[in-house]
Amino acid sequence: MAVLVLKGLRSAWSYTSLGMTLKMGTLGLGLRLLDFDSIQEVLDEVQCTVVSAVANHYFDAYVLSESSLFVYPTKIIIKTCGTTQLLKSIPPLLRHASLDLGLTLSSCRYTRGNFIFPRAQPFPYTNFQNEVVYLEESLPAALCYRKASVMPSKTPRTPGTCSPRPPRTRRVVSETATTTICTPSKSA
Known part of the structure; x- marks a missing residue:
């Protein structure tokens, strides 16, 4: 008998692009193309x-x-829940952004809460460290900062976060603030 186990909490993947190719009549559309x-x-x-x-x-x-x-234009945010496999979006998204639009990844962020049944999840979702390794291996080698930082969860319902982190000596040229809100699904 097969058992379907929903993840319960939402996962989020954020892709930010750099180096847009400007085409006639499409100025500023970027990833929207x-x-x-x-x-x-x-x-x-x-x-x-x-x-x-x-x-x-x-x-x-x-x-x-x-x-x-x-x-x-410069960002894609995918938020999923249930039985989705969010990290599998990375290779095709990177491929389409690069080959179709001439865009390169400048930063990314992956967040999720703790699963209700972590052992019932398919790899790499069985634990957050596997997801971090999968994410790091999926990122392009040319990305300057591929080391992930993980914010620990204080409670089972608090989302963990994984994102490439810059070295402490990095100078911020321009600031961009992104707020991602993850909420538990009603079935959790």
Whole structure:
């Protein structure tokens, strides 16, 4: 008998691009130029589909079968829950951003809470350290800061965070603030 175990808490993957290729008539659209087939290919790897989509002058928003996707000119945020495999989005997303748009990854962040049944999850989701290793191995070798930092959880419902961290001597040229809010699903 097969048992379906939902993860319970949301996972989030944030991709930030650098070095946009500017094409005539597309100035400033960046990652928003990814066509729907490319986005669906990324989501096929995650094991979810687009239910609906809406766009404005600033970003494109997609309601997914298991959460949401936001595409900005220089950032993509995928938030998933349930039985999705979020980290599998990394290779196709990096490939499409690079080959289709001429963009390179400048930073990323992965967050998630503790699973209700961690041993029932497929690899690498059996523990957070496996996810960190998978993330580091999936990042391009040319990315300057591939070392991950992990913020420990204070409670089982507090999200852990993994992101490439710069050395302490890095000078900040411009500041960008990103806030990611992860909430438990109602089934957790």
